[in-house]
Amino acid sequence: MNIEVLGPLTVHIRGKVVLPTAPKPRKLLAMLALRADRMVPIPVLIDELWGENPPRSARTTMQTYVLQLRELIGEALELGGGDRAAAKDVLVTLPGGYRLETGGGSVDFREFDRRVVAGYRAFDAEDFHAAARLLRSALSLWTAPALADVQSGPYIRMEINRLEEARLCALDRRMEVDLRLGRHREVLSELTLLVNQHRTHESLHRQFMLALHRCGRRGEALSAYQRLRATLVEELGLEPSPQLQRLQRAILTSRGTQAPARGMVKRPVAPARHG
Structure with missing residues (x-):
């Protein structure tokens, strides 16, 4: 699984795009993608999906959204020669929450962090050409504002702000390097x-x-x-x-x-x- 959030939300499984069209299932997928390979607690998901006054049916409705996501995941796995039952191994149910497994795939915001840190290390070593190259490479991962096509609640909004601040810091530092050069x-x-x-x-x-x-x-x-x-x-x-x-x-x-x-x-x- 490859996850992209530095722009519109995109999730690929074996080359097939997994992306629900309805706003709330898409928001659920975004929440899981932002915490890929880690459990997201059910209360956090409910708060993001419905805010402070969720309906009584919130848990049941969220389970329906999970089933819809698994259906999309299963279709992608079938196209890749996989088994629909394996969708439960990708979107995993855990006591108290859910986890989206990347299976060693790429996550763009983690790769962004890796390249930015490498750029700072190159700057510290006074290798300004390498620093400029690494920071430009990191910033090239951004295609639009983070999660541009996802309706944000409190958690996603906080994550978007964090990601955009990290982008601005990288831009600021890249300008420093370019002026040095x-x-x-x-x-x-x-x-x-x-x-x-x-x-x-x-x-x-x-x-x-x-x-x-x-x-x-x-x-x-x-x-x-x-x-x-x-x-x-x-x-x-x-x-x-x-x-x-x-x-x-x-x-x-x-x-x-x-x-x-x-x-x-x-x-x-x-x-x-x-x-």
């Missing part, structure tokens, strides 16, 4: 989009300012700082960080395009891994 022109358009999407993200704005300055666009770099400062003060009541203030002063007093860049690209810290 002098790729300021290549990343400028991407940073332009990112700072508009994340209007209070100081690290991305710092990188944007550096890229603009290195491209000889000092006035725009200073304007980017002023926009960020206005947003931080208005929305959060905060001034920019001391690091950003130092960068602004360095750009103001510099004569060339490279002077403030030295020492202004901080060493990224790898985020904690998620299982």
